[in-house]
Amino acid sequence: MTDSSPSRTDTAMEYPIDLVAAPLIKLSDMAPRREIRTAGEDWTGITSSARRRKLQNRLNQRAYERRKASRRPASIHPGQGSRPRYASLATTDAPDAPGSPSVPQKLAVIKSPAGCTPGSGCVLLRPGAQGALRQFVKKAYEDYVLGCPQPWYLSTLIQVNVFNALVQNGFTLGFSDRWQKKGVISPFSIIGPLQSCDSYPLNLQPTALQRTVPHHPWIDLFPIPQMRDNILLSFRHLDMDELCGDLLDVKPGLEGKPSLIVWGDPWDTRGWEASPLFLQKWGWMLGGCRDILQATNYWRQSRGEDEILF
Structure with missing residues (x-):
């Protein structure tokens, strides 16, 4: 007697699986x-x-x-939240940041006069790097929206956020877009009538040392007055390229290097944190900077990490 039952292949062809109607199981x-x-x-x-x-x-x-x-609603106070802002890539041709203090006019960033060598400064965004950075930020954001952020993105995002914070502080100070170039000098240290800086956030207002020591304008962008002075006091012995690389080199695969971390408004010292490796290598730079040291321990405690004894 011939077996008339359909073979496995025949069944598959005659009764195809309805993939559209099949239930989907969400994996996460x-x-x-x-x-x-x-x-x-x-x-x-x-x-x-x-x-x-x-x-x-x-x-x-x-x-x-x-x-x-x-x-919680966003707040400028560290005690009101512990989630960092997600990175985006600021550009120097953007308008003033919403909510930033108004300034009467843009400050020109001046070329170094003859005989004045304020240091090579810090090229915060090397030629050709901006396109790659935009692709990285786009990919990181897409993965974040899809609920699958990659842990290895974190070290690069930290540098992107620091770069963005400095760009936003440049907007707040009214600097022209030339502040990222080499061979320029801060308008705060130009000889001539002093422009009023009362409209700037308190932590970004120039110190007496910034008014008298010629320097590259990227130093003006850190919202930590004593840190800016410490840099200027050690200017001749400081490797600015090395410092810039630690803080702002946004190439992937640079985990475990000294860094600053931005959690809040870029002009508010309380929204910044220094990593242990930064304190180990550049700790002298934060001498007398009580606000950021307190903020560092606040953010560490919010993550369940131990305080750092300074």
Whole structure:
């Protein structure tokens, strides 16, 4: 008797699977794992229950702080949230930042006069780098929207945010777009009538040293007056290119290098944090800068990390 039952192949051809109607199962990472920032925080595969529980508690606390911050209105005060702003790429041809103090006119950034050598300055965005940066930020944002941010983006985003913060502070000070070039000198140190700076945020108003020591304008953009003075006092012995590279070199794969981190408004010292490696290498630069040292410990505590004893 011949077996008339259809073969597996015949069945597949006669009764094709309805892929459109098939239910879709959404796959996603476990919520706590989305908070992992370094390989050392991944608790999966760890056999020690105590170590695993410690890491899980840290990630759960981080997730809680992020959710709590997302429900709050934005504020200039560090105590009102602990979530950093997501990076975008500012450009020097943008208008003044919304909400920034008004300035009567743009300050021209002057070429260095003959005989004056304020240092080579810091080329904050090397030629050809802006296009690559835009692609990186676009990709990072798309992954963020899709709910699959990549941990390795973090180190690059930190530098992008610092760059953006300095650009925004340049807008706030009314600097022309030439402040990023080499061979220019800060308008604050130009001999001549002093322009009133009362309209600037307090932390960006030039110090007496900025008024008298010729320097590149990128130094004016840090919202930490004593840090600016410390840089100027050590100007002749400081490798500005090395400092600029640590803070603003936005190439991927530069994890574990000294850095500053921006969490809030760029002109507010309380929204900045210094990484342990930055303090180890450049700590002298923050001597007397009590505000950022306090802010650093605030942000560390908000992530469940230990305070740094200065």
